[in-house]
Amino acid sequence: xTFGMGVLKGMIVTLKNFVTSYFCKRNEGxxxxxxxxxxxxxxxxxxxNFPFLVHDGSLEKIRxxxxxxxxxxxxxKCIHVEMATDxxxxxxxxxxxxxxxxxxxxxxxxxxxxxxxxSIFMDHAFEVxxxxxxxxxxxxxxDLAKPNSYFQKERPTxxxxxxxxxxxxxxxxxxxxxxxxxxxxx
Ligand code: SF4
Ligand code: SF4
Numbered sequence: 001x002t003f004g005m006g007v008l009k010g011m012i013v014t015l016k017n018f019v020t021s022y023f024c025k026r027n028e029g030x031x032x033x034x035x036x037x038x039x040x041x042x043x044x045x046x047x048x049n050f051p052f053l054v055h056d057g058s059l060e061k062i063r064x065x066x067x068x069x070x071x072x073x074x075x076x077k078c079i080h081v082e083m084a085t086d087x088x089x090x091x092x093x094x095x096x097x098x099x100x101x102x103x104x105x106x107x108x109x110x111x112x113x114x115x116x117x118x119s120i121f122m123d124h125a126f127e128v129x130x131x132x133x134x135x136x137x138x139x140x141x142x143d144l145a146k147p148n149s150y151f152q153k154e155r156p157t158x159x160x161x162x163x164x165x166x167x168x169x170x171x172x173x174x175x176x177x178x179x180x181x182x183x184x185x186x
Contacts, residue, residue, distance in 0.1 A: 045155055048109050048122030050102050053144045054151050062145050063119035066095040070111035070120055078104035079111060095141055102128055103137035118162045124154050 017029075024030035034041060055062040066083040084096035111120045123146075130136035152159040 043124045049126045050123055051111050051120050052123040052146045055145045059145050064095050065093040065117050069114050073110050073114045076104045076106055098141040101138050103133040
């Protein structure tokens with residue numbers, strides 16, 4: 001090869017990439033960077049960051065029944081759940097306290113996997129940095145609870161499957177409580 005040809009070829013590639021970056025779209029050979037935070041990449045549907053809790057309209061209608069399974073299974077032990085009690089001191093099947101320390105969470109998604117009540121799912125939100133992480137990265141029940149509409153927007157495929165499953169379970173429960181239709185005399 002003629003002396004200097006390698007350098008010249010490299011310069012041509014660089015020049016080509018420089019020019020196309022102004023005329024082609026991102027992912028089509030165009031400029032790779034985006035002007036964050038004004039511009040944002042759409043996250044993949046199954047992208048997971050930190051967990052959130054789903055409610056059906058209000059904090060009172062949170063799906064979590066405080067069974068504590070996610071707390072037990074969480075590998076970093078960053079979930080803390082306490083069951084609420086009713087006026088008679090009996091378990092109320094909802095959390096009085098539900099905290100997650102985002103500073104410890106390793107985004108494994110185990111809590112979502114093990115929850116039998118379709119209550120906790122992994123969120124897309126990632127801008128959660130804070131000073132004093134021992135204090136400011138602890139999320140409480142009110143911070144964690146988000147409506148089902150949020151879940152449907154963030155993870156539509158999974159939310160649709162869960163909605164369908166819950167609807168079918170409700171219908172089954174309703175059918176089981178209906179009085180049996182009296183038989184016509186023969
Ligand atoms: S994602 Fe993993 S580490 Fe984070 S709270 Fe859930 S189980 Fe724990
Ligand atoms: S989020 Fe699910 S697994 Fe965790 S305590 Fe609530 S119902 Fe149980």
